[in-house]
Amino acid sequence: MAEQNYKLDDTIDITDVVCPTTFVKAKVALEELEEGQILSIRLNDGEPVQNVPRSIKEEGHEILKLDDNQDGTYTLIVKKVGD
Numbered sequence: 001m002a003e004q005n006y007k008l009d010d011t012i013d014i015t016d017v018v019c020p021t022t023f024v025k026a027k028v029a030l031e032e033l034e035e036g037q038i039l040s041i042r043l044n045d046g047e048p049v050q051n052v053p054r055s056i057k058e059e060g061h062e063i064l065k066l067d068d069n070q071d072g073t074y075t076l077i078v079k080k081v082g083d
Contacts, residue, residue, distance in 0.1 A: 006064060006077055009037035014052075015044050015073055022048045023055045026078075030061060033080045038064070041076040049074045 012029045014022045026041050033039060043052055053063050056078055065077040 004065065006038050006040075008040045008077075009033055011040040011042070013042040014048065015042055019047045019051055023052050026052055026056060027059065030056070030059075030078065030080050035080055035082060037080050039078045039080065041078065042069075043074055043076060045072050045074065049076075052076065 010029060010033060012025060014025045017025060022043060026039075026043075029039055029041070041052065043049055049066070053066060053076055056076075057063055061081050062079040063076065064079055065075075067075045067077075069075060
């Protein structure tokens, strides 16, 4: 399977915050984007990687990719859907 590279419109690092603030910060970052733009979110293992992708999907956005960075963090690539 070919590696997909996305043109990122914005990047945030939420490894310094805890749930539920992680989702709040991700949601605010998505709200600042235009429909179809792509956000990269760096988040911690555990609750953040379990809850943030699910919550973003429930908001109607598209999860494009979730990468394990092999250092206790993940990179979540999200496409904004709707406004």
